[in-house]
Amino acid sequence: MKFGKNICILNVGGTKYAFTREVIKDFPLRRVSRLHSCSSEKEVLEVCDDYDRERNEFFFDRHSEAFVFIMLYVRSGKLRFVPQMCELSFYNEMIYWGLESSHLEFCCQRRLEERMSDTFTYVSEEDIKAEVESRSEEDQVTRLAPETGNARWLERMRRTFEEPASSLAAQILASVSVVFVIMSMVILCASTLPDWDTAKNNTVEEHRIIEAVCIGWFTAECIVRFIVSRDKSLTGENPQLQRAGVTLRVLRMMRVFWLIKLARHFLGLQTLGLTLRRCYREMVMLLVFVCVAMAIFSALAQLLEHGLDLETSNEDYASIPAACWWVIISMTTVGYGDMYPITIPGRVLGGVCVVSGIVLLALPITFIYHSFVQCYQELKFRSARCVRSLSSEFLN
Numbered sequence: 341m342k343f344g345k346n347i348c349i350l351n352v353g354g355t356k357y358a359f360t361r362e363v364i365k366d367f368p369l370r371r372v373s374r375l376h377s378c379s380s381e382k383e384v385l386e387v388c389d390d391y392d393r394e395r396n397e398f399f400f401d402r403h404s405e406a407f408v409f410i411m412l413y414v415r416s417g418k419l420r421f422v423p424q425m426c427e428l429s430f431y432n433e434m435i436y437w438g439l440e441s442s443h444l445e446f447c448c449q450r451r452l453e454e455r456m457s458d459t460f461t462y463v464s465e466e467d468i469k470a471e472v473e474s475r476s477e478e479d480q481v482t483r484l485a486p487e488t489g490n491a492r493w494l495e496r497m498r499r500t501f502e503e504p505a506s507s508l509a510a511q512i513l514a515s516v517s518v519v520f521v522i523m524s525m526v527i528l529c530a531s532t533l534p535d536w537d538t539a540k541n542n543t544v545e546e547h548r549i550i551e552a553v554c555i556g557w558f559t560a561e562c563i564v565r566f567i568v569s570r571d572k573s574l575t576g577e578n579p580q581l582q583r584a585g586v587t588l589r590v591l592r593m594m595r596v597f598w599l600i601k602l603a604r605h606f607l608g609l610q611t612l613g614l615t616l617r618r619c620y621r622e623m624v625m626l627l628v629f630v631c632v633a634m635a636i637f638s639a640l641a642q643l644l645e646h647g648l649d650l651e652t653s654n655e656d657y658a659s660i661p662a663a664c665w666w667v668i669i670s671m672t673t674v675g676y677g678d679m680y681p682i683t684i685p686g687r688v689l690g691g692v693c694v695v696s697g698i699v700l701l702a703l704p705i706t707f708i709y710h711s712f713v714q715c716y717q718e719l720k721f722r723s724a725r726c727v728r729s730l731s732s733e734f735l736n
Contacts, residue, residue: 370438671697
C-alpha cells in the first residue's frame with residue numbers, strides 16, 4: 341500500500357477495526373490482505389465498497405455480526421456459525437472474505453452439508469467465481485471504444501446462441517432449434533421403416549423440401565456459431581472413410597447426435613450430465629465392482645461347466661471370455677436365456693452371481709441417486725433465478 345496512513349481502519353457494516361499496515365499484509369483473510377498490494381485508490385475500490393483517504397478507512401457493506409465471528413476465527417483459529425443466522429448466509433460471508441467450508445469446525449461443517457442437501461439453494465464458490473468473471477467480461481466489453489462495436493455484437497450473438505436463458509431472443513432461437521432437431525429426428529427414424537421408400541416416391545418433393553430446410557438450418561447455425569465462437573479449432577478429415585457412399589451414410593446417421601443439443605434446453609439432460617461429471621468416482625467404483633465379479637464368476641463358470649467333466653461339458657462355456665457374457669447378463673438380471681448352466685454346481689454359482697450382482701450394483705447407485713437429486717434441485721434453482729432475471733429485464 342503506497343498511500344494512506346500507517347493505521348488502517350476496516351469499517352464492516354458500521355463496526356470499525358484498526359490495524360497497522362504490517363498486520364494487513366499478513367492478514368488471514370484474503371480480501372483484507374489484498375489491500376496491502378493496492379497501489380491506487382482505484383485498485384482499493386475493487387476490493388472494498390468505499391474508501392476515505394483522510395481517515396484511511398476502508399468500508400465493506402457486509403454483515404457486521406458475521407464478521408465478528410470471522411474475527412474470532414482470526415484470533416483463536418476456531419470458526420463457528422453465528423447463532424440465529426442462516427448457515428448459507430454465513431457461508432456466503434465466508435466466501436466473500438476468502439474462507440472455505442474446511443475452515444469451519446467439524447460440527448458446523450456437518451450443519452452446512454445438511455443445510456445444503458435440504459435446500460439446494462446455496463451459492464457455491466464456483467458459481468460466485470463464474471459470476472464475477474462474467475461480470476468482469478461484460479464490464480470490459482462495455483468499456484471498449486466505439487470502434488470496437490463488432491466485439492460487443494459478437495459477444496451478444498455468442499450469448500444468444502450459447503445461453504438460451506440469457507434473453508428473449510435466445511429463448512426464441514432455442515425453441516426454433518429444438519423444433520428442427522425433433523423434425524430431423526422424426527424424418528431420420530421414419531426413413532428406416534420398410535414402407536418409407538414407397539411413401540418417398542409418392543411425395544418426393546415434400547421430403548426433399550423438409551430435409552433441405554433442416555439441413556439448411558443446421559448449416560447456418562453451425563456457421564454462425566463458428567463465427568461468434570471464441571475458440572475456432574479445426575479438425576482434419578478422417579482418412580479411413582474413403583468411399584463416398586460410406587461417408588454419406590455415416591454423416592447421415594451422425595444426425596442422431598443432434599439430440600445432444602437438447603441438453604441446452606431441458607433440465608433433465610443437464611442434470612444427467614452434471615451427475616455423471618460429479619459422480620465419476622462412483623461410476624469408476626461401480627465399473628471396478630462389475631469387472632472384478634465378472635472375472636471371478638466367469639472363471640468359476642468355465643471350470644464348473646466345461647473344465648471338470650469333458651464328456652458332458654457345456655460348449656457355451658468353452659472359454660472364460662464366452663462365460664463373461666453370461667456373467668454380465670446374470671449380474672444385471674437381464675437373463676436372455678441364450679446360454680445357461682446345466683450342472684448343479686453351475687446353477688448354484690448362477691444364483692450366487694445374480695444375488696452378488698444385485699448387491700454390488702445397489703451399493704454405489706445410492707450415492708449416484710442422491711447426487712442426481714442434488715444436481716436436479718441445484719439446476720432447478722439456477723433456472724428459476726435466470727427466469728426471474730429475464731422476466732424483470734423484459735418488464736423493464
